[in-house]
Amino acid sequence: MNRIQIPDGSPFGPDNLPYGVFSVDGGGPRVGVRLGDSVIDLWALLGDEVFAAASLNPFMAQGPERWAAARERVRAALDGPVPDGAVHALRDVRLHLPVEIGDYVDFYASEHHAANLGRLFRPGSEPLLPNWKHLPVGYHGRAGTVVVSGTGVVRPCGQRKGPDEDAPDFGPTRRLDIEAELGFIVGAGSGLGQRIGIDDFAEHVFGAVLVNDWSARDLQAWEYVPLGPHLGKSFATSVSPWVVPLAALDAARVPLPGQDPRPLPYLRGGEDWGLDVELGVEWNGEEVSRPPYRDMYWSPAQMLAHMTANGATARTGDLFASGTISGPERGQRGSFIELSWGGSEPVTVKGEPRTFLEDGDEVRISATAPGPGGTRIGFGEVAGKVLPAV
Numbered sequence: 140m141n142r143i144q145i146p147d148g149s150p151f152g153p154d155n156l157p158y159g160v161f162s163v164d165g166g167g168p169r170v171g172v173r174l175g176d177s178v179i180d181l182w183a184l185l186g187d188e189v190f191a192a193a194s195l196n197p198f199m200a201q202g203p204e205r206w207a208a209a210r211e212r213v214r215a216a217l218d219g220p221v222p223d224g225a226v227h228a229l230r231d232v233r234l235h236l237p238v239e240i241g242d243y244v245d246f247y248a249s250e251h252h253a254a255n256l257g258r259l260f261r262p263g264s265e266p267l268l269p270n271w272k273h274l275p276v277g278y279h280g281r282a283g284t285v286v287v288s289g290t291g292v293v294r295p296c297g298q299r300k301g302p303d304e305d306a307p308d309f310g311p312t313r314r315l316d317i318e319a320e321l322g323f324i325v326g327a328g329s330g331l332g333q334r335i336g337i338d339d340f341a342e343h344v345f346g347a348v349l350v351n352d353w354s355a356r357d358l359q360a361w362e363y364v365p366l367g368p369h370l371g372k373s374f375a376t377s378v379s380p381w382v383v384p385l386a387a388l389d390a391a392r393v394p395l396p397g398q399d400p401r402p403l404p405y406l407r408g409g410e411d412w413g414l415d416v417e418l419g420v421e422w423n424g425e426e427v428s429r430p431p432y433r434d435m436y437w438s439p440a441q442m443l444a445h446m447t448a449n450g451a452t453a454r455t456g457d458l459f460a461s462g463t464i465s466g467p468e469r470g471q472r473g474s475f476i477e478l479s480w481g482g483s484e485p486v487t488v489k490g491e492p493r494t495f496l497e498d499g500d501e502v503r504i505s506a507t508a509p510g511p512g513g514t515r516i517g518f519g520e521v522a523g524k525v526l527p528a529v
């Protein structure tokens with residue numbers, strides 16, 4: 140038996156306890172929680188078969204009362220000595236995609252990002268389209284290419300057509316980019332024809348992850364009219380391996396920055412809160428941006444209510460992401476197309492002027508949020524390296 144040592148100031152203290160899926164030395168995957176720099180095997184700790192699984196889905200499907208009860212049991216068990224066989228050093232485990240992803244929807248909830256992209260993609264017109272302040276705009280992404288942090292991202296090929304070219308050609312993207320986002324995981328779903336009300340968010344959403352929505356801007360700019368993003372996005376979407384439970388984010392709740400015009404009634408309610416999550420984006424080890432989630436225009440509950448407003452089902456394992464998080468300052472932009480203003484204002488990375496991603500580049504997005512009593516809640520990171528086109 141041992142007591143788990145938590146490094147001073149660790150954002151993975153007992154008030155966080157994010158869930159992940161790990162394996163050790165080729166053994167089977169298990170559900171675990173992170174405490175400090177240790178990973179706790181919940182099957183070994185609690186003897187509950189639901190944690191001897193390759194994803195969080197069986198546990199998440201049990202619903203919010205079970206999530207709360209399990210969190211209490213884990214906290215109580217970790218308060219005392221823990222059996223040796225239930226504890227692994229973080230450096231000794233392999234972390235897997237924590238969730239079998241159901242559907243994947245990506246929103247566009249940052250006003251600063253939407254306005255920046257509007258200026259870059261549609262110069263000379265109104266940056267925000269007329270619907271933007273009435274509904275959280277989103278599109279359906281490709282769930283099958285959601286990958287866990289650390290997975291290499293092969294530079295995608297596709298049709299590219301520059302504004303001055305008569306016809307497209309086919310080849311590797313020349314404008315490979317990132318989007319720093321927060322994603323929400325549906326734990327308990329809803330039936331066909333049902334709406335999830337604005338105040339029922341916590342009944343359905345299990346937790347949050349970091350998302351990097353890799354984007355090929357040249358492919359995107361040519362293909363997106365009139366049906367939205369497709370192959371410029373679907374080649375890879377990376378998520379962090381730790382799912383921070385919603386219960387760990389209570390202290391991070393903040394009011395929304397303000398919505399004008401007032402949204403329709405199904406988008407209004409007591410849960411119109413945002414989250415004070417601070418992200419950091421590192422490009423080849425150098426921090427280039429600190430996107431603030433607290434500035435997002437549309438709330439997580441509004442996104443979920445809108446996603447099911449037509450009676451579409453939500454299912455265990457569904458992922459819906461916020462869209463790129465950008466604040467008002469240049470150093471708060473969550474994509475490189477914004478940071479480099481379409482490639483016209485290079486960013487200095489390790490002394491070199493840079494615009495879009497080159498082969499071998501590595502991007503690392505991390506985040507923390509306020510926890511109880513002045514502590515911080517860590518999300519860990521979502522990282523990926525660009526591999527050459529094939």
Ligand code: MN
Pocket residue numbers: 245246318320352462463
């Ligand atoms: Mn996105």
